Amino acid sequence: MSLGVGVIGAGVMGAYHARLLRDSTGGAHLAAVCDADPSRAVQAAGEARTFSDPLALIADPGIRAVVIASPDATHAPLALACLRVGKPVLLEKPIAPTAAEGWQVVEAEVALGRRLVQMGYMRRFDGAYLEMKAAADKGLIGAPVLLHNIHRNPGAPDWFTGPMPITNSFVHEIDASRWLLGAEMVSASIHAAPGGEPLMITMETSRSEIVSSEVFINAAYGYHVHAELVGRRGTVAMAAPALALVNSDGRQGFGFPDNWVPRFAQAYRDQMQAWVRSVATGVPIGPSAWDGFCATSVAEQIARGMAQGRTQLVLPARPSLYD
Amino acid sequence: MSLGVGVIGAGVMGAYHARLLRDSTGGAHLAAVCDADPSRAVQAAGEARTFSDPLALIADPGIRAVVIASPDATHAPLALACLRVGKPVLLEKPIAPTAAEGWQVVEAEVALGRRLVQMGYMRRFDGAYLEMKAAADKGLIGAPVLLHNIHRNPGAPDWFTGPMPITNSFVHEIDASRWLLGAEMVSASIHAAPGGEPLMITMETSRSEIVSSEVFINAAYGYHVHAELVGRRGTVAMAAPALALVNSDGRQGFGFPDNWVPRFAQAYRDQMQAWVRSVATGVPIGPSAWDGFCATSVAEQIARGMAQGRTQLVLPARPSLYD
Amino acid sequence: MSLGVGVIGAGVMGAYHARLLRDSTGGAHLAAVCDADPSRAVQAAGEARTFSDPLALIADPGIRAVVIASPDATHAPLALACLRVGKPVLLEKPIAPTAAEGWQVVEAEVALGRRLVQMGYMRRFDGAYLEMKAAADKGLIGAPVLLHNIHRNPGAPDWFTGPMPITNSFVHEIDASRWLLGAEMVSASIHAAPGGEPLMITMETSRSEIVSSEVFINAAYGYHVHAELVGRRGTVAMAAPALALVNSDGRQGFGFPDNWVPRFAQAYRDQMQAWVRSVATGVPIGPSAWDGFCATSVAEQIARGMAQGRTQLVLPARPSLYD
Amino acid sequence: MSLGVGVIGAGVMGAYHARLLRDSTGGAHLAAVCDADPSRAVQAAGEARTFSDPLALIADPGIRAVVIASPDATHAPLALACLRVGKPVLLEKPIAPTAAEGWQVVEAEVALGRRLVQMGYMRRFDGAYLEMKAAADKGLIGAPVLLHNIHRNPGAPDWFTGPMPITNSFVHEIDASRWLLGAEMVSASIHAAPGGEPLMITMETSRSEIVSSEVFINAAYGYHVHAELVGRRGTVAMAAPALALVNSDGRQGFGFPDNWVPRFAQAYRDQMQAWVRSVATGVPIGPSAWDGFCATSVAEQIARGMAQGRTQLVLPARPSLYD
Structure with missing residues (x-):
């Protein structure tokens, strides 16, 4: 029914x-x-x-x-x-x-x-992410050791301020990284470019894998999400999000989606x-709700620790409901 | 309901x-x-x-x-x-x-x-084809004058013989070409490589646009459909059908789908x-049924005319139901 | 010295x-x-x-x-x-x-x-052409059976008229095709889009391989040469002529060279x-001079035969000096 | 003479x-x-x-x-x-x-x-690097704020030990970053994946631009150098180092060079x-010799500071000969 x-x-x-x-x-x-x-x-x-x-x-x-x-x-x-x-x-x-x-x-x-x-x-339902995970799960790249994330928005509304690049945007990378690596984040450090953006956030997992992420809310040129998972024997990266390539006015290329809705429509x-x-x-x-909590908690701890060097990340024990 | x-x-x-x-x-x-x-x-x-x-x-x-x-x-x-x-x-x-x-x-x-x-x-519901058509409709490439099609299968079952590469495979290109160009095909000529394959089929539309198609049933390496629409000011072509790129064993690349089902799943x-x-x-x-008839009729006429040079294609008048 | x-x-x-x-x-x-x-x-x-x-x-x-x-x-x-x-x-x-x-x-x-x-x-000294030839010579694609060529110029000077798209531009494809396939062209047929351009020229070699070429002198968008060699087990195609990809103004892409000099500088x-x-x-x-003669003779015969259907191409016996 | x-x-x-x-x-x-x-x-x-x-x-x-x-x-x-x-x-x-x-x-x-x-x-003489620098110099990407570097080797000889991934490999990124950004590095921090590799090194320039570099000596799959320069309005990245794309055995792709000699031959x-x-x-x-000194001095300081968190980098005043 x-x-x-x-x-x-x-x-x-x-x-x-x-x-x-x-x-x-x-x-x-x-x-x-x-x-x-x-x-x-x-x-x-x-x-x-x-x-x-x-x-x-x-x-x-x-x-x-x-x-x-x-x-x-x-x-x-x-x-x-x-x-x-x-x-x-x-x-x-x-x-x-x-x-x-x-x-x-x-x-x-x-x-x-x-x-x-x-x-x-x-x-977690995006074709490119799923194919990256499948490549790793099939052993095509060996044991994962490093994940590069790039998260660029063309801009943000006025109310998107303070820690929101971390708590509202970077939470996506936290979730995707936990999911791709099947591991918890245990530390993070941040560098910010002049004017506060872009951010480079380096996290370590409980297995010492590295997650290196660029978060750039005012990247101007378009909405662009990219990732590359690096393993001991190879890597897998998202292909460019292009269905068709146009040759015109002296150039070849494709257009970026305006924002996350068309990019992640499927x-x-x-x-x-x-x-x-x-x-x-x-x-x-x-x-799960546990995943949602972890993403927000990690983001919150990172946002709080921005001024200092490396932030140790602490999470409660995972309830057995989520095993 | x-x-x-x-x-x-x-x-x-x-x-x-x-x-x-x-x-x-x-x-x-x-x-x-x-x-x-x-x-x-x-x-x-x-x-x-x-x-x-x-x-x-x-x-x-x-x-x-x-x-x-x-x-x-x-x-x-x-x-x-x-x-x-x-x-x-x-x-x-x-x-x-x-x-x-x-x-x-x-x-x-x-x-x-x-x-x-x-x-x-x-x-007609594939994202790459739709984006090609949208690019042309938006005027990004000027007036279309030429369409390149490539249709490669890794192989075919035993019963796939005789004119079937034309009547069962190439019908897809006939339909896609009629739809992309919004025109009827009026002539066709074929070249076959040694052993009968691949075929190069050149069609002309009622507006003298050219449709140039490769049909290769035993292309061995994979299932691969490609197209490029050429206009007076630019072209639009399908991007490679890759969601993710793997670096491994000295190479970078992506895998082709096994056949049309995964390629056209969406x-x-x-x-x-x-x-x-x-x-x-x-x-x-x-x-429509009219489109289905046209594709099959054009394919049938091309298959019958293979031995000769250029085949003139004849279709009945389109019933007004399909206007 | x-x-x-x-x-x-x-x-x-x-x-x-x-x-x-x-x-x-x-x-x-x-x-x-x-x-x-x-x-x-x-x-x-x-x-x-x-x-x-x-x-x-x-x-x-x-x-x-x-x-x-x-x-x-x-x-x-x-x-x-x-x-x-x-x-x-x-x-x-x-x-x-x-x-x-x-x-x-x-x-x-x-x-x-x-x-x-x-x-x-x-x-013949271009990296992309050489790599295509090397891939074929190494057997990566099986026996070649079909060659696709695309030759697009952004435009031409006033004096570039009559058969010159064939005798001055397409001669490059004739030479490259003879060299890549190691075979002589024996027939050709032409289709011209409305207004005389682009041309689709289909040649057959002495071994019945097919050479399918688009020649588009006024392609407007840029100088673009492309080729794909199709074999029984695979194909090899030129990669896009890009050294770097720019993300800007909502798009990702690269610029074409203005003409053949920067494209073929190396x-x-x-x-x-x-x-x-x-x-x-x-x-x-x-x-060699023999290669130069063949390219010009084939082009000349194709240009003369444009009005008719398929043109049989005739060359003198190759002098032993060129064996 | x-x-x-x-x-x-x-x-x-x-x-x-x-x-x-x-x-x-x-x-x-x-x-x-x-x-x-x-x-x-x-x-x-x-x-x-x-x-x-x-x-x-x-x-x-x-x-x-x-x-x-x-x-x-x-x-x-x-x-x-x-x-x-x-x-x-x-x-x-x-x-x-x-x-x-x-x-x-x-x-x-x-x-x-x-x-x-x-x-x-x-x-500094590589086409891809030069095109990246030209794109930035032409203002295509706005003011540079972040540089991503990736340096992967398929492996290393036995004697390549200790700080050599930094002092012999990463020196290339130090030099390229100084040249691309026209700025001096003032701090650096390192993360190492389990087993000591790959390294993620984050440097800041005198203008607070960020340089984020992966150095992976035993990346196994091939020799691969990549970079992306991120500006306020766009980015420019190296295109994949491919001259030709091969379709074979179910895949499309290209081969990486064996090492830096073929990659940087030109x-x-x-x-x-x-x-x-x-x-x-x-x-x-x-x-210049000054550039050579700076690259080695920065690498040496980073290698020495690996155990600690962020390393402040100190260089002598640049002699006027190198202005």
Whole structure:
């Protein structure tokens, strides 16, 4: 039976998730959209119902699963509300603005005794990342020892300030690095270029692998995510994100996507489909609340330690629910 | 309401379409699979019903739309059966083994007065082809004047003989070329390398644009489809089909897909989703029965004219249903 | 002892050859430059002598070898003058405006009984062409069966008319194809896009291999030469001519060279060095007068046969001097 | 008049330089080769003279300029010997095994009052590096803020131990970074992967630009040098070092060069030609003794500081001779 999904938040990401549920997700349908702005909710909902109160949506018996894409500060409280009524959640990153709040979600899930939260770290569903991981898993590059990440945005809105390049952007690299290497980060050091950007962040894993990441929010030229995983016998890197090459005006090349939505369009679609299937089968897939907590906690510790040299990263023991 | 789709044929393509309907198509579900081999039908059907008689599936009131992926010789008769009961069809290519049989489908649809057949020329839904077309439509390359196609298979089964490289493989290039250029082919000439392969086929359109195609069924190294559209001010070509690049054993590179299924996996998925949406909205999308007829008729005429020099291609007037 | 070389013609190519001899050719030096325009001669000559009469330069005892880069109509007469005095020649392509005149050079060399002429088909010294040939020679692609050539210029001067796209541009592909395949061309057919361009020229070799070539003089976007050699087990193609990739203004890409001089700068340099060494050792290297004649004869026959369908190409028997 | 050059050292690099002088350098010729092993000297010398005593070669009146490619420990003493007799030197890197010895060369040159030493940091003559620098100089990427370097070797001989990955390999990146950014390095920190390799070295320049470098001596898969220069408005990166792409055995790709000699063959040739021209004109070009000292001093300080966190780098004031 088709899964009725309610989407909370009708901003860029919420509207996008709603559209995926309306148009191109098997086994599910968009049952409702909730937004404080009714016109935005209606626009994203199409023929589905609308809510202005997220708790009402969560409580509604016609809603069997929830996508949370509202502002960051609401992520944890709304996830907790879903856990209270036992409804599966696809939760946009970050899990919360602070690790402490994120930890509440982990604790609640642990108390519940089963995993209902999938974090929206969509890169784990991206073809290029998956192919990198597959290459490593097949042994094509030998034991991984080093991961290079590059995360460039063409710019950021005014409110994107303070530690947000780390807590809102670099969290993606933290999650992807933990996933690709299957290891926890234990230390980090940062260099910042003049004016504070770009950042070069060097992390070490529990197995002493190195993760070297550039984070450049105002890279101007376009949205560009790149990674190369270095092993003892070879490396695997993302290919350029080009479907077609144009020769014109003396040059050959391709255009970058404007932002993460077109770049990861297929990953978002596959993430949604995988989540719906996971809800149907009851088998968790994708990043967990624990993964969400780790990403936010590591980011928070790195942001706090920026002024000093090397920051030792500390995480609580992983609850057995996440083994 | 979710569209119940029946799939006829549970071979490679039928099973693939069935899986798309089971797993990852919004607004539809797999209602039944039909195959002469019951165990194959069951395997593809999962929890859906199975049939051994395709006409029974077509007649079943629980089946609202049909995917035909059975052997080529059955394509036209089964499509005609669907038209008789007014059910929409996604019809695998070719429309029929002969243009004459394909024409019957066109005639039946014209008699019915509405379009119910979408041909499975999935390349029209491939990201690289779509980006090439978009580049041309946006004027990035000026007026198109020449199209290069390359179609290489690593090999073919024993039964793939005679004119089949033209009537079963090259039909894809005929369709893609008609679609990219928006023009009809009016002449063709062929060169064959020693041993009969590869073929170089040069076609001219009604506007004197040139379509130059290599067809190489036993290219050995892998499945590789490439195209470049040349305009007066620039060109647009497919990028290499690589998600990730591996450095190992002294080389950098990427692996080709084994065959058309992984290469066009996303195109098949998007084709299915677009067809389901088209059935829901009643607005035809994608290649029509007329397109299917043209591809097969052009291929047939080229195959018959192989021995001579240039073959003039003749098509009937396009019925107004397809304007 | 350093070889004193005289360069006849101080136009673009002559000046370029003179500069190579002045600056970066071992075992040789620029001894003189000849041009009807004295200021042009002086500019190209630097500290070397200048001539206005090419026959005087050829006769001068201080000149031990000659580069002919004067207008096409003078190529054959000047090459014949060099043969008369037994001086080695690096002769810019084409060997002559007509095959008949080119044949005189072959006849004179045959009468002389030794090879003194090296044709300036510089692509044989280009790294990409050499690597393609090496890949084929090493057996990486199996037996070659098909060669794709693309030759695009951003435009042409006013005087570049009539058959010149074939006799002055496409001659490069004729020579490169003969060299890569080690076979003679025996037939050709042409398709021209609306307005006469681009041309698609399909040739067959004596072993029935196919050579498929696009010639596009007014391709507008840049100077672009490409080739792919297709064998029974694989293919080898030129990589994009990029040293560096720039990300800017939403795009990634590289710039094409303005014309053949920067594109083949290294090939011209290696050609000159190889020729100087060949003069020193007395062992001919690179394309011969016979190769020059064949390229021009094939081009001439193709240009004459443009109106008809397939043109049978006829060449005289190859003199044993060129075995 | 042709410059008679003597080459000291007939190992891999010495023999290579000797061959360049014999075969493909304009304005110069190989006058002599010196090696402790007479047969090695003879083999590299061809028809040139041979020496077993480098000081005899340096003193010989037939030798007007010297290439020093003998073991590292001899670099500084032999360079000093050349300075004593006022002969120009192309000195293989590093300037000396220690910064203190390298400083003696700088001091001697300063005392002499004119620059006679060109360091063999050949990357400054590599096409890809030059194109990166040109892109930055043309303003295509805005103000540079970050440089990524990757230096991978397939392995190293037994004697390549201790700090040599830094003092013998990474010196190339130090020199290239100083040259590309036009700035001095002021601090560095290192991370080493398990087993000591690869290294990630993060340097900061006097303008707070960041230089992030991977050094991986036992990368196994091949010799691979890569760099990307990141500016405020764009980036420029080396293209893959491929002349041709082979499709075979299910893959597309290209082969890496075995080591730095084929990778930088053209750079070595252009370096030699530029040096010969510089000797002729008396205008210094390329990296100076000061550059050689800086590279070795920075490497030495980094190697010494490996155990600690961030190392502050200190250099003496640059003598005005090198302004």
